[in-house]
Amino acid sequence: MFDIDSLAVDPKKAVEGTWVKFLGLETTQLKIARHNNRKAENARSARLYQFYQELKDDKDPAVIEQNFRQVQAEVMAEHILVDWKGISKGGEELPYSLENAVALLSDPKYEDLYQWVFNESTKKENYDLANEIAVVEDVKDSADS
Secondary structure (H helix, E strand, O other), X not given: OOOHHHHOEOHHHHHHOEXXXXXXXXXXXXXXXXXXXXXXXXXXXXXXXXXXXXXOOOOOHHHHHHHHHHHHHHHHHHHOEEEEEOOEEOOEEOOOOHHHHHHHHHOHHHHHHHHHHHHHHXXXXXXXXXXXXXXXXXXXXXXXX
């Protein structure tokens, strides 16, 4: 029998994000909301609709690709990559801000960062409610011992 609880995710983590170690580094963490959370989906739909309305007559593939990348990066920065710790650029700490997130996520030089954030935001286990329930149960079991 299929236990429907295996599909449960923490709605708060899905929207507000969860801290994920960047490339397994203890000192570098990114707070990532779930890719398909409703806020992100609504923003993505609205921005893509606007994008297509503005560019429907533009046939230049380079312009379309550049603008599409910008839309995707802005939505990801606004609703998916919501914070970070331990990021530097040129040896200087790079504080999290929406502007810094958009700049990195929209820059083709940092495509690997964009892809990493995207991949982490689609991993259900980052948002599992079952994991939290299991931790709570483990703590209760330990306390009872």
